[in-house]
Amino acid sequence: MKKTLQLESISKWLPTASKPIIISGPCSAETEDQMVTTAKQLAATGKVHALRAGIWKPRTRPGQYEGAGEEGLKWLVQAKKETGLPVTTEVANAAHVDACLKAGVDILWIGARTTVNPFSVQEIADALKGVDIPVMVKNPINPDLELWIGALERLNKAGLTKLAAIHRGFSSFEKGPFRNAPMWDMGIELKTRIPELDILCDPSHIAGNRELISFISQKALDLDMAGLMIEAHINPDAAWSDAKQQVTPANLAKIIDGLVVRTVSS
Ligand code: PEP
Ligand code: MN
Numbered sequence: 001m002k003k004t005l006q007l008e009s010i011s012k013w014l015p016t017a018s019k020p021i022i023i024s025g026p027c028s029a030e031t032e033d034q035m036v037t038t039a040k041q042l043a044a045t046g047k048v049h050a051l052r053a054g055i056w057k058p059r060t061r062p063g064q065y066e067g068a069g070e071e072g073l074k075w076l077v078q079a080k081k082e083t084g085l086p087v088t089t090e091v092a093n094a095a096h097v098d099a100c101l102k103a104g105v106d107i108l109w110i111g112a113r114t115t116v117n118p119f120s121v122q123e124i125a126d127a128l129k130g131v132d133i134p135v136m137v138k139n140p141i142n143p144d145l146e147l148w149i150g151a152l153e154r155l156n157k158a159g160l161t162k163l164a165a166i167h168r169g170f171s172s173f174e175k176g177p178f179r180n181a182p183m184w185d186m187g188i189e190l191k192t193r194i195p196e197l198d199i200l201c202d203p204s205h206i207a208g209n210r211e212l213i214s215f216i217s218q219k220a221l222d223l224d225m226a227g228l229m230i231e232a233h234i235n236p237d238a239a240w241s242d243a244k245q246q247v248t249p250a251n252l253a254k255i256i257d258g259l260v261v262r263t264v265s266s
Pocket of ligand 1: 110202
């Protein structure tokens with residue numbers, strides 16, 4: 001099969017002793033204390049390989065918490081200093097990229113509402129030309145595999161090789177048990193099209209509630225996905241965004257402990 005992308009495996013840029021790779025942290029960085037305390041509790045579980053937090057939040061409706069902005073980047077970097085864990089946040093434009101590079105963010109991710117827009121993805125790719133930083137690309141909010149692949153290609157053409165995909169489910173008018181329909185076939189088809197691409201799963205945004213996170217995480221591992229990005233917060237019910245789907249660091253540890261990592265025979 002023709003190689004479509006030049007990629008470096010996630011095991012090279014987020015080396016971990018154990019599979020699956022776990023990225024965790026709050027949906028949003030809210031205050032320095034919330035960020036750093038959550039990070040320390042996550043690090044203390046010994047099960048987390050990188051910290052996440054949203055700094056610029058793409059809210060569906062106005063009037064909700066839209067993130068701490070650049071100030072929040074300092075908290076994220078402080079969390080990194082205190083835990084030794086690499087940190088990742090969402091970027092949606094060139095200004096976000098520049099601020100993250102200046103602050104020392106280790107890994108970037110592109111959110112579902114940005115992957116849909118080739119202008120925005122190209123702007124991010126252009127801002128990252130000549131920069132060697134890992135970028136994770138969430139699926140677009142609509143089930144369009146070509147848009148997902150197109151975003152990865154735009155970054156790859158700009159010279160970025162440390163790329164991974166994040167399967168976070170798809171928006172649907174029909175309401176089922178999930179906030180976003182998993183449509184697992186999309187991730188499977190992406191892996192078929194680009195076998196060398198590592199795919200992580202974001203069970204938090206698929207589920208929309210904390211009760212379904214274990215089930216979705218196990219499904220992702222059974223599909224041989226490389227890891228999980230799970231939202232965690234010191235006080236989930238009081239979170240300023242995505243309160244229903246966040247778990248405490250202690251519960252994150254329980255979820256991870258309950259997962260069965262099966263060896264897929266080829
Ligand atoms: C998030 O990770 O908090 C987020 C906004 O994700 P998504 O782009 O998947 O909606
Ligand atoms: Mn969220």
